[in-house]
Amino acid sequence: MKDEGNIEQRQAAIDEQAAYERPSGDDIGEEDYGEPTDTEDDTTEEEENPQPRPTLKEVIEDNAREDEKPFSSTLALRTILGGDILNTQAIRRQVWLILLITVFSILYISNRYSCQKRLIRIDELTTTLKKSKYKTLSISSDLTERCRESHVVEMLQANNDSTIHPADQPPYIIMIPN
Numbered sequence: 001m002k003d004e005g006n007i008e009q010r011q012a013a014i015d016e017q018a019a020y021e022r023p024s025g026d027d028i029g030e031e032d033y034g035e036p037t038d039t040e041d042d043t044t045e046e047e048e049n050p051q052p053r054p055t056l057k058e059v060i061e062d063n064a065r066e067d068e069k070p071f072s073s074t075l076a077l078r079t080i081l082g083g084d085i086l087n088t089q090a091i092r093r094q095v096w097l098i099l100l101i102t103v104f105s106i107l108y109i110s111n112r113y114s115c116q117k118r119l120i121r122i123d124e125l126t127t128t129l130k131k132s133k134y135k136t137l138s139i140s141s142d143l144t145e146r147c148r149e150s151h152v153v154e155m156l157q158a159n160n161d162s163t164i165h166p167a168d169q170p171p172y173i174i175m176i177p178n
Contacts, residue, residue, distance in 0.1 A: 079085050145151065149166070156164055
């Protein structure tokens with residue numbers, strides 16, 4: 001008996017607290033809109049078209065969906081670095097353009113690299129050609145100096161070669177008739 005009385009008292013206290021915390025219909029209308037509303041009209045409309053509140057499961061499904069979200073006008077560093085920007089509809093529509101730009105960029109870089117390699121090779125060959133020309137020129141001048149008649153005579157006299165000597169008469173031109 002004692003337990004039943006305690007349970008009834010507790011239930012009555014809970015009901016009183018719930019009634020105290022719940023505002024009346026008139027208070028809601030006055031606070032929200034600043035003027036009193038007809039509670040009778042509101043109750044009849046609510047009874048005719050009751051809108052069911054979504055359940056917790058439906059709310060979680062709506063919020064946890066990983067569908068495409070619209071591109072927001074505010075762009076933050078966090079969305080860019082986090083990769084959220086790649087999931088928007090605007091970026092997905094431009095995937096082929098981004099791919100084409102990437103391919104052209106790779107072709108441009110590879111073409112530039114090959115041209116630079118060719119230019120380096122041309123510079124190396126140019127320096128080698130210059131060195132070869134200088135070497136050829138110095139060898140040619142040395143040979144020309146050694147082949148001069150005065151130098152040849154000095155060499156013959158130094159060797160005491162009696163069979164070869166310079167000509168005393170100028171060369172004779174033989175004319176052959178046609």
